[in-house]
Amino acid sequence: MSTVCVHGMGYIGLPTATMLANYDHRVFGYDTDAEVRSKLRNGNVHFEEPGLRAFVTQALESEQLEITDEVLPAKYHVICVPTPFDEESKEADLAYVRSAGRAVAEHLRRGDTVILESTVPPGTTEGVLGPILEESSLSAGDDFSLVHCPETVLPGNIITELRENNRIVGGVNAVSAESAVRLYESFVDGDIRTATDATVAEFVKLIQNTFRDVNIALANEIAMLADDYGVDARGAIDLANSHPRVDILQPGPGVGGHCLPIDPWFLGDGSDRLDLISTARRINDGMPGYIIELLRDELGDLRGRTIAILGVAYKGDVGDTRMSPGLALATQLQRADIAQPAATDGGAETASGPAVTIHDPHVADSTLNLSDLKTATTGADAIVIATDHDEFESLDPDDLRAWMAGDVVIDAKGALSASAWQRSGFTVRCI
Ligand SMILES: NC(=O)C1=CN([C@@H]2O[C@H](COP(=O)(O)OP(=O)(O)OC[C@H]3O[C@@H](n4cnc5c(N)ncnc54)[C@H](O)[C@@H]3O)[C@@H](O)[C@H]2O)C=CC1
Numbered sequence: 001m002s003t004v005c006v007h008g009m010g011y012i013g014l015p016t017a018t019m020l021a022n023y024d025h026r027v028f029g030y031d032t033d034a035e036v037r038s039k040l041r042n043g044n045v046h047f048e049e050p051g052l053r054a055f056v057t058q059a060l061e062s063e064q065l066e067i068t069d070e071v072l073p074a075k076y077h078v079i080c081v082p083t084p085f086d087e088e089s090k091e092a093d094l095a096y097v098r099s100a101g102r103a104v105a106e107h108l109r110r111g112d113t114v115i116l117e118s119t120v121p122p123g124t125t126e127g128v129l130g131p132i133l134e135e136s137s138l139s140a141g142d143d144f145s146l147v148h149c150p151e152t153v154l155p156g157n158i159i160t161e162l163r164e165n166n167r168i169v170g171g172v173n174a175v176s177a178e179s180a181v182r183l184y185e186s187f188v189d190g191d192i193r194t195a196t197d198a199t200v201a202e203f204v205k206l207i208q209n210t211f212r213d214v215n216i217a218l219a220n221e222i223a224m225l226a227d228d229y230g231v232d233a234r235g236a237i238d239l240a241n242s243h244p245r246v247d248i249l250q251p252g253p254g255v256g257g258h259c260l261p262i263d264p265w266f267l268g269d270g271s272d273r274l275d276l277i278s279t280a281r282r283i284n285d286g287m288p289g290y291i292i293e294l295l296r297d298e299l300g301d302l303r304g305r306t307i308a309i310l311g312v313a314y315k316g317d318v319g320d321t322r323m324s325p326g327l328a329l330a331t332q333l334q335r336a337d338i339a340q341p342a343a344t345d346g347g348a349e350t351a352s353g354p355a356v357t358i359h360d361p362h363v364a365d366s367t368l369n370l371s372d373l374k375t376a377t378t379g380a381d382a383i384v385i386a387t388d389h390d391e392f393e394s395l396d397p398d399d400l401r402a403w404m405a406g407d408v409v410i411d412a413k414g415a416l417s418a419s420a421w422q423r424s425g426f427t428v429r430c431i
């Protein structure tokens, strides 16, 4: 068993550190955020993920996992820090990777292995992280191993997928890859495949998420087309998918999360050939605007209306709101320019968008103006189901009809039984 220092105790780093500790490695979990460290030391996991809290408690109690205030020397350094997309420069923001690299360099020893798990543009491990680590005066590939091993777990099922998913390991040389494979072999049941080098592993991770994003964009375009033809999109996709070589994903209010809306852009870091991929991004980002079109179809001018958005987590049964389609919809609805111009008074437009209320049983974020279900929907002209939380399937349309002022429901996730809601007097528009 080895010593491992995991950098970043978020959605990826914490489960990884915990898994390694529960497989008998001695693990140091380091996060730059003091509040995260202090919560974890008390066994409190700062985000929602099924089974994780008990898993973390087990690792802490066994003392195989220690949350540390600093980076410590270790045989393996596993970097799981954020890699956001900088909207302005249209580039990956690699500041966290650089900073983690500098911290590792201070403790790096001959024979250690550094693994970058964060999702990054092709060439980052060798071209950005490598030179920072070599400031230690050790040489990547010769004195220490350097590897990219992308993470592919699905939030909501992270612990299972950490063990079961196949892994791809790309090292700056064969010795590097072999060293990383030894670590992952200790807990991964899936296949561990070695890519030619780190850049290939980075590229493969990005095309996996891009494949999903483009497929969802196709589903979203199909949904908009289907509506024009009066066809039920989800039923049509279901029938289409009965073909052995067709597998279209589900349409929705847009693509959220920390990964799918960002990672495809990373492919544009060293190439100007994004075409289909950027079109897909535009289609997915345009879905909140399409929902506003549907609301206008049903309600006309939205000024003075109240719209309740149910679900602002980026997807069902998680509490993460990063790049949330529901929040994007709330912002776009509230923008003054979505109101139709005053037709006759000849004066400047003074109207603002509709009032927006939001409800999400999985999100605990005091910066958002969240309400309970009854408060959010009382007096609303329309509700929009923007996330497929399990709780929404059992909403009682008669309750909602009694609380609401209007009768419009936009089900952007196919979460409701349209016929039951119609029987309760609702006008239901589905995506
Ligand atoms: N969340 C997901 O579903 C997946 C994420 N990824 C990738 O994994 C990486 C991490 O993502 P998440 O875990 O979701 O991020 P996160 O934001 O949940 O966690 C990152 C943690 O790193 C800490 N941190 C920042 N700089 C640090 C440093 N220099 N040293 C130590 N800690 C530092 C932050 O305080 C934060 O707690 C990203 O590149 C992401 O694209 C990959 C697959 C799945």
Ligand SMILES: CC(=O)N[C@@H]1[C@@H](OP(=O)(O)OP(=O)(O)OC[C@H]2O[C@@H](n3ccc(=O)[nH]c3=O)[C@H](O)[C@@H]2O)O[C@H](C(=O)O)[C@@H](O)[C@@H]1O
Binding pocket: 119, 151, 152, 153, 154, 155, 208, 209, 212, 216, 249, 250, 251, 252, 253, 254, 255, 256, 257, 258, 259, 260, 314, 315, 316, 325
């Ligand atoms: C290729 C792939 O499946 N990638 C996964 C993805 O995790 P993530 O939770 O972001 O994916 P997701 O469940 O597709 O959700 C992303 C967004 O897409 C939406 N979505 C998803 C499936 C679908 O048919 N229609 C749809 O609109 C979701 O509602 C959500 O807003 O990205 C993760 C990542 O890279 O961070 C990765 O580890 C996961 O395995």
